[in-house]
Amino acid sequence: MSTLLEREAWRSEARCASDLGFFDAPIVEQRRKCNVCPVRATCLAYALANKIEHGTWGGQSERQRRRIVSRKRPYPYTRLITLLRGAEPDLLRQAKERLP
Numbered sequence: 001m002s003t004l005l006e007r008e009a010w011r012s013e014a015r016c017a018s019d020l021g022f023f024d025a026p027i028v029e030q031r032r033k034c035n036v037c038p039v040r041a042t043c044l045a046y047a048l049a050n051k052i053e054h055g056t057w058g059g060q061s062e063r064q065r066r067r068i069v070s071r072k073r074p075y076p077y078t079r080l081i082t083l084l085r086g087a088e089p090d091l092l093r094q095a096k097e098r099l100p
């Protein structure tokens with residue numbers, strides 16, 4: 001079992017961690033920055049695994065993440081695989097457990 005520090009280590013590479021204006025920027029600007037973030041997939045897996053409802057995570061808005069976990073309209077599998085490719089394995093496993 002990994003320690004909390006190990007599980008949260010990906011945050012040290014987060015592009016938003018060193019970008020003071022990130023969270024005040026419009027969503028479209030946040031998503032543009034997320035798309036070049038080295039931990040984008042892990043960030044999305046973290047948000048899905050922890051059912052985080054607010055904010056932009058892994059380049060996906062609140063609405064987009066609701067769509068990913070929607071049971072009414074299944075999210076395209078290949079697109080989801082692409083979004084989560086390269087995510088930290090433990091978080092990826094936890095995220096998959098929450099998917100429909």
Ligand code: SF4
Pocket residue numbers: 014015016017033034035037038039040041043044056057058059
């Ligand atoms: S993908 Fe996540 S960690 Fe990276 S910049 Fe976006 S919100 Fe921050």
